[in-house]
Amino acid sequence: MSAFDDLLAFQRQTEALSSIAERLGWDQETVMPRGATEQRAEEMAAMETLLHERRTDPRLGEWLEAAQPQSEADARIIELIARDFTRASRVPARLATELARLTSLAQGIWAEARANDDPTDFLPVLDQVLMLKREEAAALADGGDLYDALLEDYEPGMTGAGLAALFDAMRPRLVALREDVLGAERQPQALSGHFPQETQLRLARICATAFGYDWTRGRIDLAVHPFSSGRWQDSRITTRVVETDPFNCLYSTIHEVGHSSYELGIDPDYAFTPLGRGVSMGVHESQSRIYENQMGRGRAFTGWLFKRMSDAFDGLNIADEDAFYATVNRVAPGHIRTEADEVQYNLHIMLRFDLERDLISGRLDTEDLVEAWNARFLKDFGIAVDRPANGLLQDVHWAVGLFGYFPTYALGNVLAGGLNAAMRAAVPDLDDALARGDAGPGVEWLRENVQRHGGLLPPRRLIEEATGGPISPEPLLDYLEEKFGRIYGL
Amino acid sequence: MSAFDDLLAFQRQTEALSSIAERLGWDQETVMPRGATEQRAEEMAAMETLLHERRTDPRLGEWLEAAQPQSEADARIIELIARDFTRASRVPARLATELARLTSLAQGIWAEARANDDPTDFLPVLDQVLMLKREEAAALADGGDLYDALLEDYEPGMTGAGLAALFDAMRPRLVALREDVLGAERQPQALSGHFPQETQLRLARICATAFGYDWTRGRIDLAVHPFSSGRWQDSRITTRVVETDPFNCLYSTIHEVGHSSYELGIDPDYAFTPLGRGVSMGVHESQSRIYENQMGRGRAFTGWLFKRMSDAFDGLNIADEDAFYATVNRVAPGHIRTEADEVQYNLHIMLRFDLERDLISGRLDTEDLVEAWNARFLKDFGIAVDRPANGLLQDVHWAVGLFGYFPTYALGNVLAGGLNAAMRAAVPDLDDALARGDAGPGVEWLRENVQRHGGLLPPRRLIEEATGGPISPEPLLDYLEEKFGRIYGL
Incomplete structure (x- = not known):
């Protein structure tokens, strides 16, 4: 040996x-x-x-x-x-244990604070978490940048400065698009009605199958929050059901199928090695997002879904495929990140990214955090935070010490934008298949160009080889402006 | 420290x-x-x-x-x-690894042999398993008896000679009862009909609840073979459904509830220590059997069950509670241990016990095993083994190296008999509760006298303290003769 x-x-x-x-x-x-x-x-x-x-x-x-x-x-x-x-x-064992203990405690305090809509008890424990995370970052950074040291856990090779440059380049166009869309005369109709759980779950299975989910190596169950879990021969997904909003269940399912398919699509020779898993959170999110948004919320697939949902629920309050496409992609003002549409989602992330960098660097104290959050939200979204549960208290991430995690969501969207442009060029008949409820040709391209590599190629190189160029926000922004420009008649 | x-x-x-x-x-x-x-x-x-x-x-x-x-x-x-x-x-690491590898292989070969109804390929691999088990037994025995050394894994403190004496004392009365029952003029009617899976599972949950299963620390699922799994705060059961035979599902469920309740009933202070689990296989089986048979198949509980099943299945082909009680306890000739009734079950075990002792001691070779099995079966049951799948090939135990496991099933029945006599004396109104579909008073007595002790008391002492006397087959035999004598009008 x-x-x-x-x-x-x-x-x-x-x-x-x-x-x-x-x-x-x-x-x-x-x-x-x-x-x-x-x-x-x-x-x-x-x-x-x-x-x-x-x-x-x-x-x-x-x-x-x-x-x-x-x-x-x-x-x-x-x-x-x-x-x-x-x-x-x-990381000293003492620190690791203390962090595990404190974040477990903080998660409970956060949940209570959110339920009570009052951050008073949460902010002191968040401050303790932050102190320990700064200590951990200092140990990891070995003299380098603290935030970058934390980011390395989620997005190896990426830096806070690099992400800041990327996000700064995106924000003006996103803010402008958001304003144009919300101010447009043409506004899509919202879906309304009662949508029974069993029917939603049956449709969720059909959607997962449409996106090539391998049921011999997976399963779907209900959970409070949708997630995907596991790899190699066993990657399971969960979904949730809101009986007034079937999109929640269906698009969560497609999103998690994207995550699971990445793990299941990795070269089986890499199983039980560090190559046998998704290479970074950003690349992971690129897969879930391109399944969910660029394919799942596209005109072709929503046309197919309209028929399926109309049949399953005995009719919808939406007239036709085009109107349904607009409904699926409806942009509405809101405070909550996880409910945000494609146009507004990244703005939610940028807010969190800037605040958490300031927290880690010490430029911002936790006692000023609520004020900073609310001021920034008003500036970016044009509406005030009405209550803490709709502001700082909406996400669990910081409570459990996940500093450096948020930006990978927006990075995933950027990568999905670039991959989508390359995929569409390489698979010109993809929409024909999606219109038949078959994401197969897209899934196949992603498997070949992204998923099968697992951890073999570093994120940047993986994406550059798949897209044929450097990581850029342009394809995502072009796609969003084109898509929402049409829907809203801009 | x-x-x-x-x-x-x-x-x-x-x-x-x-x-x-x-x-x-x-x-x-x-x-x-x-x-x-x-x-x-x-x-x-x-x-x-x-x-x-x-x-x-x-x-x-x-x-x-x-x-x-x-x-x-x-x-x-x-x-x-x-x-x-x-x-x-x-046990040398080399031997443990070899045994794990070989029994995993042998299990597959056994399954194929049973499906093909042909022991030819199975016997050579069984012989290899036996050789390794003899080697393991020799390492464990340290000069003592080989079979006793294997038995110690399942029933600490018990010996092959002790079990042989116990079983020899039981056989004549069991054989005689079996002959009387099968020859009796009065024969209970069999249940017939189609019993949908969903209704069976609903009734299984009701039965589990009747026997006090703690759903906050357990759950029920379908599996190929019923089993219980886990301990402390999480002991789950499985069941199976045969749509022509609802007793299979319902009594498997009650049986597994007995096993799980034992684990869940142990003093919580013993969790995560060796005291925090059932003390032996025999004591474990005593709990599952007393739930299933002495309580579950008694006149009182079957009276309650008759009404529940009649309602759930829109009537049964059985006239009344008394006839239903006889149907539940119907004794029929058969080759298969797992389908055997209370009268014949222990005879199946004694056959296996004698053969496996001879295999381990070397008095019997695997090449003579089929003949030995068939001859003994004819002698004890009065009918010939018609095909290998109904003989030697019916059980997986030996293929996976479980020599010394079988007798704990019969020992469990003996212990259940003794515990039942003590429980009935201590809880005179138990049948009143069972007739209302509530096994609570019996469960409580078992929890107090058996289950809560976990591994604290050695099996013999545990049973002696619970029953107030030495382990004896008399209570079981008396119970069987009394019960089946009445049902069959002997």
């Missing part, structure tokens, strides 16, 4: 254990009896302790030093294991 | 990991996508490797030597960890 073989064998086990931990998380959110929470917490803690021990095992350092890669894939495996080893080793 | 504290902390993690492994097994049998088998095999192998490392960790030896128990519970914890440590350490 060479050092590389030893490294790989050890890593296979770690990957298997990490996959088990993810499966336990799925179980907890879908099927676990509600009285089992304490037991599951102890089980998860045991797994996390074990995984942390393995990620910082001193033998890793020795194997990594001695390992001789025989291929590009070998070299990348070594690089990825080394990156995790270095990062895990830099 | 004392040595005992160290030992306990280490064991808590091991117990958590072992509970996770069991949850993965549940997932595999109920909800796992069918394409995930290879991945799950690798995940389970990683967990097993890890658990084996922990069970044989040399630090355990040091802590066990230095640990100072402060209570009876502490002493028992030390005893149980030491027992597992000694046993795990005696």
